[in-house]
Structures are given as C-alpha cells and as structure tokens.
Amino acid sequence: EVMGILDGRADLERELRRVLGLRAVRVVSGDVDENPEVKGDLGFTAARFLREVLRRGDVVAVTGGTTVAAVAARMPPVHPGNILVVPARGGVGERVEYQANTIAADLAERLRAEYLLFHVPDRLSEEAYRSLAGEPQIAEKLHLIRQASIVVHGIGQAIAMARRRRLPPEEIAVLEERGAVGEAFGYYFDQDGRIVYQQHTLGLGLGDISGMRAVIAVAGGRGKAGAIAAVAKAVAPHMLVTDEGAAREILARY
Ligand code: F6P
Numbered sequence: 373e374v375m376g377i378l379d380g381r382a383d384l385e386r387e388l389r390r391v392l393g394l395r396a397v398r399v400v401s402g403d404v405d406e407n408p409e410v411k412g413d414l415g416f417t418a419a420r421f422l423r424e425v426l427r428r429g430d431v432v433a434v435t436g437g438t439t440v441a442a443v444a445a446r447m448p449p450v451h452p453g454n455i456l457v458v459p460a461r462g463g464v465g466e467r468v469e470y471q472a473n474t475i476a477a478d479l480a481e482r483l484r485a486e487y488l489l490f491h492v493p494d495r496l497s498e499e500a501y502r503s504l505a506g507e508p509q510i511a512e513k514l515h516l517i518r519q520a521s522i523v524v525h526g527i528g529q530a531i532a533m534a535r536r537r538r539l540p541p542e543e544i545a546v547l548e549e550r551g552a553v554g555e556a557f558g559y560y561f562d563q564d565g566r567i568v569y570q571q572h573t574l575g576l577g578l579g580d581i582s583g584m585r586a587v588i589a590v591a592g593g594r595g596k597a598g599a600i601a602a603v604a605k606a607v608a609p610h611m612l613v614t615d616e617g618a619a620r621e622i623l624a625r626y
Pocket residue numbers: 435436437438439440466525526527528529533555556557558
C-alpha cells in the first residue's frame with residue numbers, strides 16, 4: 373500500500389511536470405487548505421532541495437509569506453560557507469513574521485550565513501520608487517539582492533494577495549477586470565501567465581529571475597491551483613514544490 377501511495381505521487385509529479393512544462397516538481401501528500409500541517413511538509417521538501425543546490429558563496433533570495441517562512445523553519449543544518457541570504461523585495465507592510473526580511477534572517481541563522489535587511493515598503497508610488505532607488509544605500513543593497521543565484525518564492529491567489537496588501541478597492545477591481553489569478557514577486561498574472569498588473573516594489577524583478585541557477589517555487593492548497601498554474605507558466609521555476617490538493621485540482625482543469 374505504501375508503494376501504491378508513492379507511485380501515485382510519482383504519477384502526479386510526472387503529469388504536473390508535463391502539463392506545466394516544468395523541469396522538476398515535488399508533490400507532498402495532503403492539502404494545506406484542509407490540514408495546516410502540510411505547510412511544514414512543503415517547507416521541508418523545498419528546504420531539502422535548497423540544500424541540494426546550495427553552494428559556497430551563493431546569494432539566496434527569499435520572498436515573504438507563510439509558506440516560505442515554513443521553508444526557513446524546516447531548513448536542515450548545512451553550512452557550505454560564505455552564504456548571503458537576502459529578501460527578494462522590500463516587504464514592509466506584511467505581518468512581521470511573514471516578511472521577507474524576517475524569513476531571510478531566520479534562514480541565515482540556520483545556514484550560519486550572513487543576511488541583509490531591506491526595509492522599504494511593499495508598495496510605492498512611482499515617484500517614491502524612483503527617488504528611493506536613487507539613494508546610494510538602497511542602490512547598494514539592491515545591487516547585492518540582484519546578485520542572487522537562487523530564489524525561494526511563494527505564490528498567492530491574486531485577489532487574496534491584493535487584499536492582504538490592502539490594495540484600494542478600485543485597484544482590486546482592475547485586477548478582477550483583467551482576470552488576475554496568481555501573484556508572485558509583486559506581479560499579478562492571468563491564467564495564461566501574462567502580467568496584468570505590477571506593483572512598484574524595489575527588489576528582484578522577473579528579468580533578474582530568468583538568469584538564476586535555481587528558482588524554487590513553493591505553494592500548496594486546492595484554492596491556489598489556478599494561481600500556481602499561472603505563475604508556473606510565467607516564471608517557469610526549476611522546481612515547484614506543491615501538495616496533492618493543488619496538484620489534483622490543476623490536473624483536473626488541464
Ligand atoms: O508577499 C510575499 C509572497 O511571497 C507573495 O508573493 C505570495 O503571493 C505570498 O507571499 C504567498 O503567501 P503564503 O505562502 O502565506 O500564501
């Protein structure tokens with residue numbers, strides 16, 4: 373029976389890889405929407421992959437969110453040396469325990485690594501964005517963040533994330549109108565993976581991510597199925613770690 377379960381998941385992984393056109397997929401059992409403990413398994417599985425790809429001298433970027441927080445929390449001790457952990461984007465505005473800064477510091481502690489904090493708001497006006505980006509101290513940190521060769525990122529449902537970030541109702545209406553379903557890195561994507569809305573945030577952009585050695589996406593739950601599919605198309609991560617709930621729902625739709 374155990375073999376049956378394992379085989380079942382291997383099939384899911386293979387199918388999901390094919391449907392989303394990804395290189396590697398891991399599916400943990402269960403559904404995080406039904407059982408919050410599954411988040412720990414998502415975190416552990418992504419952390420194990422991170423351990424495999426991590427090399428001495430790497431700069432590792434992390435986004436915010438509860439799922440990436442679980443990756444840091446479940447990181448096995450490994451000390452390849454000379455690692456720098458950075459937040460992928462300025463994320464002040466979210467709850468402190470789920471901010472990229474907090475997660476970067478937590479992960480760094482487990483890797484006995486250095487970390488960098490980037491205290492800029494999650495959402496900026498065009499004007500503030502330009503003037504902040506021109507500040508030497510901020511420009512220097514941005515430069516370091518862009519050295520990242522590995523990123524671990526979360527995925528959210530577009531409208532849920534817009535609410536979590538307290539976007540004004542008129543902007544949420546724009547997202548709905550444009551068919552936004554998924555969010556990652558401050559970009560909102562429609563079901564085909566097209567960018568339909570972008571937040572002015574200082575940090576990694578899609579262009580920075582495309583050249584990285586390892587882009588690791590981690591997100592689960594049936595409710596995130598559409599979001600995961602949209603972001604997978606747009607970002608094409610090297611590794612997607614998800615759960616059975618999301619995997620089965622994605623496969624039912626495609
Ligand atoms: O806000 C950071 C972020 O990684 C978003 O890009 C993503 O949509 C969200 O967090 C995921 O959060 P959670 O794992 O808590 O659902």
